[in-house]
Amino acid sequence: MTKVIVQGKAKGTVLKTINPINFLGAVDKKTGIIHDQKYDIFEKSIKDSILVFPHGIGSSVGAYTIYSLKNNESAPLAMICKKADLTVSSGCALANIPMIVISEDEFDSIENGKDIQIDTESEKILN
Amino acid sequence: MELTKDEQAALNGDKGEALQTAYRILLATGEATNAEKLIPIKWAHLSGVNYNTIGDSGEEFLRKLSEDAKVTIKSTVNPMGFDFDHVSEYNLDEEFIEKQRSIRDSYIKMGVEPTFSCTPYDIYDLPEKDTQVSFAESNAAIFANSLGGIRTNKESAFSALASAITGKSPYSDLRKDGNEAQMTIRMKLENPNELDFGLLGFFAGKVGDTSVRISGVSEPDRRSCKALCGGMGTSGTCAKFQFSDEDTSSSEKVDFGKEEMNKIFDELNTSEKGDLITLGSPQLGLEELSDLSKMLKGKSFRKQCMIFCSRAVQHQARSLKYTDEIERAGCDILSDCCTCLTPLIDPNETDSVTTNSVKGAYYLKNSTGVDVNLKPLSKIIEEDTQ
Numbered sequence: 365m366t367k368v369i370v371q372g373k374a375k376g377t378v379l380k381t382i383n384p385i386n387f388l389g390a391v392d393k394k395t396g397i398i399h400d401q402k403y404d405i406f407e408k409s410i411k412d413s414i415l416v417f418p419h420g421i422g423s424s425v426g427a428y429t430i431y432s433l434k435n436n437e438s439a440p441l442a443m444i445c446k447k448a449d450l451t452v453s454s455g456c457a458l459a460n461i462p463m464i465v466i467s468e469d470e471f472d473s474i475e476n477g478k479d480i481q482i483d484t485e486s487e488k489i490l491n
Numbered sequence: 492m493e494l495t496k497d498e499q500a501a502l503n504g505d506k507g508e509a510l511q512t513a514y515r516i517l518l519a520t521g522e523a524t525n526a527e528k529l530i531p532i533k534w535a536h537l538s539g540v541n542y543n544t545i546g547d548s549g550e551e552f553l554r555k556l557s558e559d560a561k562v563t564i565k566s567t568v569n570p571m572g573f574d575f576d577h578v579s580e581y582n583l584d585e586e587f588i589e590k591q592r593s594i595r596d597s598y599i600k601m602g603v604e605p606t607f608s609c610t611p612y613d614i615y616d617l618p619e620k621d622t623q624v625s626f627a628e629s630n631a632a633i634f635a636n637s638l639g640g641i642r643t644n645k646e647s648a649f650s651a652l653a654s655a656i657t658g659k660s661p662y663s664d665l666r667k668d669g670n671e672a673q674m675t676i677r678m679k680l681e682n683p684n685e686l687d688f689g690l691l692g693f694f695a696g697k698v699g700d701t702s703v704r705i706s707g708v709s710e711p712d713r714r715s716c717k718a719l720c721g722g723m724g725t726s727g728t729c730a731k732f733q734f735s736d737e738d739t740s741s742s743e744k745v746d747f748g749k750e751e752m753n754k755i756f757d758e759l760n761t762s763e764k765g766d767l768i769t770l771g772s773p774q775l776g777l778e779e780l781s782d783l784s785k786m787l788k789g790k791s792f793r794k795q796c797m798i799f800c801s802r803a804v805q806h807q808a809r810s811l812k813y814t815d816e817i818e819r820a821g822c823d824i825l826s827d828c829c830t831c832l833t834p835l836i837d838p839n840e841t842d843s844v845t846t847n848s849v850k851g852a853y854y855l856k857n858s859t860g861v862d863v864n865l866k867p868l869s870k871i872i873e874e875d876t877q
Contacts, residue, residue, distance in 0.1 A: 369522050369523050389854060389858055400857050420728075421726065421728055422629070423724075424651070425648050427649045428545040435548040447728075448522070450645060454520050458512065
């Protein structure tokens with residue numbers, strides 16, 4: 365089951381983490397680099413990736429971090445979550461970053477580093 | 492989510508750019524929370540005020556938005572970076588001050604009450620039971636749902652702002668009746684202090700989903716309740732708790748004992764001592780300042796101690812003279828800002844900070860970039876005063 369939260373199209377390489385992301389606390393809003401060492405994608409940049417993560421956590425201001433990433437040209441091309449939270453949903457809505465929610469099984473089957481395509485208008489959203 | 496004809500027109504841009512933006516946000520958050528419609532709300536509490544957190548993009552966004560957007564319901568705001576009354580005592584760069592001033596002015600221009608507080612529940616009496624509000628500050632949302640008897644999503648900065656402008660919010664599950672917690676956390680610590688409650692909150696936020704039940708706790712004081720809300724809001728998506736010893740066999744049970752506590756403590760406590768002390772994340776209320784003034788009788792801090800409270804609470808505390816003893820003990824009382832991401836703590840000058848706040852500890856470590864020495868207030872006063 366795929367659910368569209370923010371519409372759009374994107375094509376890129378998957379950056380996947382099993383850690384829920386605290387955008388305010390863990391992501392550098394200028395570069396998109398994860399600076400909290402407890403993350404399995406520590407020191408990686410989320411810039412221009414298809415970011416696949418369980419869901420957002422923590423401060424509600426994380427929505428501004430997502431908007432800033434977009435303005436600084438360091439945002440992911442799209443976001444894919446298991447659960448939609450308000451911080452990530454509203455941040456993506458304002459920043460025009462396509463965002464979808466997928467099932468646990470679909471989440472597990474997405475491989476890190478793989479090239480994928482999202483088109484929320486298409487019949488098969490995820491390719 | 493179904494929109495009315497009017498709402499759809501606004502989403503299409505027929506009523507201007509500000510409302511179009513607001514409805515775009517509400518549509519996404521409505522889809523995210525499986526809401527079937529938007530409902531009217533009475534009060535929005537906004538986050539995204541500190542220049543340190545929202546940056547140049549945020550400052551510019553708010554400046555443009557404030558050119559034609561106005562809030563249509565009671566709206567209050569979170570702390571900003573510093574206290575304008577004390578800014579000259581700190582070494583802050585001019586650009587930060589100017590950008591912060593612009594953000595403050597944008598909110599005021601939109602008609603927001605300049606509360607600059609993360610504890611709106613300490614400033615205003617909460618509205619009648621079951622009133623629908625939109626609180627973005629996570630500790631305030633959890634407080635409202637769990638202890639205040641009113642209802643909110645754990646809103647984001649943008650969803651609360653959209654609610655302030657439209658007066659509406661998605662009718663999500665948390666706003667409805669019959670939200671039974673799927674998990675019970677059994678508190679196993681005896682005589683817990685406020686730090687233990689903060690750690691419990693952080694733990695609950697990590698393991699819980701939207702709502703948790705907490706058993707084994709008997710009537711914690713307000714300081715402990717606020718610490719619990721602050722910790723919970725920091726670590727997860729959980730937006731509500733309920734103290735209950737009732738045994739519901741259907742819910743999953745998780746213990747919070749010494750072992751679980753130590754694990755989180757070790758994650759957040761990275762220093763044996765602090766160069767300075769901060770108290771107030773969430774900002775301190777009147778009762779906490781009254782307690783503090785009694786605890787500090789005849790004592791003086793050996794190092795700098797920053798106390799954060801809202802301006803409204805500071806005014807009350809001054810008229811009741813609670814501040815006399817606190818300032819005599821050497822504390823700086825600061826309003827309109829808080830421990831989290833204040834530029835008043837400079838990582839180039841400060842290696843470590845002592846605090847009793849789990850929420851403060853997380854952001855001091857991960858955002859400000861200093862080490863943290865976590866200990867309860869009673870121990871701070873015992874060890875760091877003379």
